[in-house]
Amino acid sequence: MINFENTYSMLPEEFYQKAEPAEFPKSTLLAFNYELADELGMDASSKSEEDLAKIFSGQEILPGSEPLAMAYAGHQFGHFVPQLGDGRALLLGETKGFDIQLKGAGRTYFSRGGDGKSALGPVIREYILSEAMHKLKVPTTRALAAVLTNEPVYRQEPEPGGIFTRVASSHLRVGTFQFFASRQDHKSLKTLMDYAIKKHYPKAKTPIDFLIEVAKAQGELTSTWISLGFIHGVMNTDNSSIAGITIDYGPCAFMDEYQSQKVFSSIDRNGRYAFMNQGPITQWNILRLAECLIPLIDSDEDKAVSMIEEALKFLPGFIEERIEEKLSLKLGLPKPDRILNHLFLSYLEENKLDFTLSFRNLPKLFNGDTTGYPDTDKFQNFISAWKPIANISELHNINPLYIPRNHQVQRVIDDVYSGNFDSFHQMNKVLQNPFEVNSELDHFKTPPTEQEKVRETFCGT
Numbered sequence: 001m002i003n004f005e006n007t008y009s010m011l012p013e014e015f016y017q018k019a020e021p022a023e024f025p026k027s028t029l030l031a032f033n034y035e036l037a038d039e040l041g042m043d044a045s046s047k048s049e050e051d052l053a054k055i056f057s058g059q060e061i062l063p064g065s066e067p068l069a070m071a072y073a074g075h076q077f078g079h080f081v082p083q084l085g086d087g088r089a090l091l092l093g094e095t096k097g098f099d100i101q102l103k104g105a106g107r108t109y110f111s112r113g114g115d116g117k118s119a120l121g122p123v124i125r126e127y128i129l130s131e132a133m134h135k136l137k138v139p140t141t142r143a144l145a146a147v148l149t150n151e152p153v154y155r156q157e158p159e160p161g162g163i164f165t166r167v168a169s170s171h172l173r174v175g176t177f178q179f180f181a182s183r184q185d186h187k188s189l190k191t192l193m194d195y196a197i198k199k200h201y202p203k204a205k206t207p208i209d210f211l212i213e214v215a216k217a218q219g220e221l222t223s224t225w226i227s228l229g230f231i232h233g234v235m236n237t238d239n240s241s242i243a244g245i246t247i248d249y250g251p252c253a254f255m256d257e258y259q260s261q262k263v264f265s266s267i268d269r270n271g272r273y274a275f276m277n278q279g280p281i282t283q284w285n286i287l288r289l290a291e292c293l294i295p296l297i298d299s300d301e302d303k304a305v306s307m308i309e310e311a312l313k314f315l316p317g318f319i320e321e322r323i324e325e326k327l328s329l330k331l332g333l334p335k336p337d338r339i340l341n342h343l344f345l346s347y348l349e350e351n352k353l354d355f356t357l358s359f360r361n362l363p364k365l366f367n368g369d370t371t372g373y374p375d376t377d378k379f380q381n382f383i384s385a386w387k388p389i390a391n392i393s394e395l396h397n398i399n400p401l402y403i404p405r406n407h408q409v410q411r412v413i414d415d416v417y418s419g420n421f422d423s424f425h426q427m428n429k430v431l432q433n434p435f436e437v438n439s440e441l442d443h444f445k446t447p448p449t450e451q452e453k454v455r456e457t458f459c460g461t
């Protein structure tokens, strides 16, 4: 069913540990992404749901699959951990250049104290959010399957268990480089960089070229998050993708009311990963990658450092510019306009307005419909500067109507936990076309009431 063409398992043994899925004899299929399977050239429609549940819970290992857990390190909230690795994930193999990975299929060499399993809640969250991100045109890992294990996992209390199948152009992280750099294993570092260049940035000729390409890809990604009100929540270097894709849907969230320093994650006590801090944190993460590359850049460390400084000079300005460009596009402005962007955002913030709907409804202002926009001096200032220059004709393709709002994700999880799968499928459906009005499922556009607000999000562990 899957034509595996594995490259990661060909790398030296330091890069991974072989792994085997645990037994899940009672697993059943919750969701399968036939569209994605098709893109990957998988012949899934010939398989029964029972077969798919077996394959995507690791109970049937397909020919060519070489399950393994990848090694990586990482800075978690600024503190370096020399060995993390796939503790609850295993790579089944690669097809058409994409990794097929199970999350929650049991313990690996890297599991430390954990059980290697996943509760169903995080599986549902990642399924909904990662597919929504893809449809919102954000580079991301994707969701191929969600399986119910029909066995409890033990967190604060017993919860139903699940297994998620993640598809990614790669799972290489800044933390993968840190794993070898911290061991001063320069040979493996070089092997890893060559592998990453070949896979993602074939035009890069030198380590510096490679660094610049990763920096651009990540800067671009972060600016896209900001343009959608997305807060990743745990931008540790082990969750910072070399391919520049969104990875790790733990405590992430889309904002409802706009707040420039919004934090959701229960573990982000100091707001390190607050909404508007995501640009500076991207730079911080790229600097950690740069440090790893020093021995590959030049044997003279001082020279390597000054080359890095020179190469990354562009980055702060680049991220800022891309954010401003994207915000101005959302306003329908003919060119980036920092002042108008900030005027609008500060109006949203002062009046606690919904980020997504306030952009989406902008065209209505042209018809004099100001519902949802309190009439303040700032609003009048904005309108008088914006209206004469804005072009609203394309805005419905730029500003989504539906986003995976936290309170709705939470409601879906509650429904599934009580045995009702309808809202899960409905939510996936409406988010397939986030820019198009869906009159049957239109309630998914509605922001939370005071009681419905989700104030904190949690990691899936």
Ligand code: AMP
Residues within 6 Å of the ligand: 084, 085, 086, 087, 088, 089, 110, 111, 112, 113, 114, 115, 116, 117, 118, 238, 239, 248, 250, 459, 460, 461
């Ligand atoms: P994350 O919070 O998903 O970025 O994971 C951070 C680290 O904890 C990674 O090394 C994971 O593999 C590991 N980890 C997370 N959950 C579990 C679990 N249930 N069992 C074992 N390891 C885990």
Ligand code: MG
Residues within 6 Å of the ligand: 238, 239, 248
């Ligand atoms: Mg992670």
